[in-house]
Structure formats: structure tokens, C-alpha cells
Amino acid sequence: MSEEKTGPLERYLKVMEVVAASHDGLSLTEIVNLTGFPKPTVHRLTKSLIEAKALSAQDKRQKTFRIGERMWRLLQLGMDKNTVANYAQLVCDDLSDRIQETSYIVRLYHNQVRSVARSAPDQGHRLHVLPGSELPFHAAASAKAILAYQDEETIARLLVTPLEALTPFTKTKISDVRKEWEDVKKNGYAVCDREIDESVMAYACPVLFENTGVLYAVGVTGPRNRISKYPENYWIKEIKAAADQFASILNQKPS
Structure with missing residues (x-):
């Protein structure tokens, strides 16, 4: 999926969607591959989603992303x-x-x-x-x-x-x-x-x-x-x- 063809909200939702579909969590590289977004874009999106508690990271290095408290509540x-x-x-x-x-x-x-x-x-x-x-x-x-x-x-x-x-x-x-x-x-x-x-x-x-x-x-x-x-x-x-x-x-x- 090309970044140019998607709006900001669609990009956030796409990242949340692919992470929610994974039971074991996803790495930054895996999110890049699944969304087709550039790595810098995914890094920025995941950082914002973590701050909003829509995603969580397994450790301080943020190697593995999972759905966060706010997203879980929505679900x-x-x-x-x-x-x-x-x-x-x-x-x-x-x-x-x-x-x-x-x-x-x-x-x-x-x-x-x-x-x-x-x-x-x-x-x-x-x-x-x-x-x-x-x-x-x-x-x-x-x-x-x-x-x-x-x-x-x-x-x-x-x-x-x-x-x-x-x-x-x-x-x-x-x-x-x-x-x-x-x-x-x-x-x-x-x-x-x-x-x-x-x-x-x-x-x-x-x-x-x-x-x-x-x-x-x-x-x-x-x-x-x-x-x-x-x-x-x-x-x-x-x-x-x-x-x-x-x-x-x-x-x-x-x-």
C-alpha cells in the first residue's frame, strides 16, 4: 500500500489492524512488510500510537508491538x-x-x-x-x-x-x-x-x-x-x- 495513496487516519488504522491480527505481536520490520509503508513512516506511526496507548511495546527498544490498553478497550x-x-x-x-x-x-x-x-x-x-x-x-x-x-x-x-x-x-x-x-x-x-x-x-x-x-x-x-x-x-x-x-x-x- 503506497503511503501517497492513503490519508493519515488510514495509515494509523492500517498499523493497528495488522498488529491486532497478530497474536504474538509484530516487529517494526514486519509492520513495514505488511503495510507497505516506509520504515520511517511506520516508526513515526507506532511511536504516536504508543503515546496514545493504542499500541504497546514489549521492551524499551520497542522490538515487538502489540495492541495497547486503549485499543483493547475499544475492542x-x-x-x-x-x-x-x-x-x-x-x-x-x-x-x-x-x-x-x-x-x-x-x-x-x-x-x-x-x-x-x-x-x-x-x-x-x-x-x-x-x-x-x-x-x-x-x-x-x-x-x-x-x-x-x-x-x-x-x-x-x-x-x-x-x-x-x-x-x-x-x-x-x-x-x-x-x-x-x-x-x-x-x-x-x-x-x-x-x-x-x-x-x-x-x-x-x-x-x-x-x-x-x-x-x-x-x-x-x-x-x-x-x-x-x-x-x-x-x-x-x-x-x-x-x-x-x-x-x-x-x-x-x-x-
Whole structure:
């Protein structure tokens, strides 16, 4: 493809297109060969795309290019919602079968975190996690697992004060919420202990993708007297396995 025959936007899109089509990433030379653009042009385009987080580079020398956080978000946000919900339901059903408690998957939309799937065994606790229900950013374990990984601009848009005290255990100070987010990033999971309902407890793990942001989380909830009978690691091990399973599915279905 001749550079003279393409506009600036077309050149950027072409580079992103060939990189997105590669599962193992592409070198600068490979992008040159696939696009037909001159090497200096590809160097300039990839540099700009990295700055915009549309592409990422494996190392400081920028030898291997992959899709970046911003491009990944566009791909994920553009996925058919019914397809996502169907895959999420499969993961939730599998998780609930193993642990015999309610499991759910939530997603970050523009200004809210909403559940996309839920599976509850006969004795499962059904409160707060009906499909489509909105979860409070400062209290729900799954919302915490997502918000902890967002940039400051997103956080400023979503975390609106004053924070509602849903129970006496709800954190209503921004400093306390932010401290908990640091713990989420350090430990890899979030907890909601009587913060939405005084009888309910929940754990959640973010759905992590390499070099990308977090849009989804997997959670487990139930009566506190039942959830607290098992150590945290019992729940986190199962939830993390489900989150990894869901990430693997979405990695294979980018569109």
C-alpha cells in the first residue's frame, strides 16, 4: 500500500489492524512488510500510537508491538453484549457448581458497574447481583476490583461524593476507599464485608489482561455466616481461576 495513496487516519488504522491480527505481536520490520509503508513512516506511526496507548511495546527498544490498553478497550467495548453475557454465564455456572454459592461477573460501562451474568445454586444468596443491576463503586467487592485499576480521570468521573452509607460498615471517606484500592492491587482481590447488606459478604477478583486495563470482575457472594466459615484463600483461588478462564475466552474473541 503506497503511503501517497492513503490519508493519515488510514495509515494509523492500517498499523493497528495488522498488529491486532497478530497474536504474538509484530516487529517494526514486519509492520513495514505488511503495510507497505516506509520504515520511517511506520516508526513515526507506532511511536504516536504508543503515546496514545493504542499500541504497546514489549521492551524499551520497542522490538515487538502489540495492541495497547486503549485499543483493547475499544475492542472489548465493541463486543456484542449478548456474546459477552453468554460467555460470562458459562463461567459463572461453572464457578457456582464448584463452590455452591452465588457467582457473578460485572462490567465497567461509561459511568457505572453493572452485572452481566449471575449463577445461583438453590441455597445461593441472590441479593444485589441480578443481571443488569448497578453496583456501588465504593462498597461492592466487584466494583472495587475494577475501580482500583482505573486512571485518575476515570475515578474522578465515577466516584462522586458524598459516598452513601449503605450500612454502618460502608466506607464513606475517599481516603479510606483509596486505601482499600491499594490493597486490592497489592493482594489481587477485593472484599465487601457487610458494606451493602449487614448479612452479606462478597469477594471479587479483576479480570486481568497483559498490558491492558480492567473492565470486568468476577465475584462470589453469600450470607456472611456461611462465607466466613472458609478462609479467604479458599474463595480467592476459585474466583481467580474463573477470572482467568473468562480472560482466556475474551482473548480468543476480540470482536
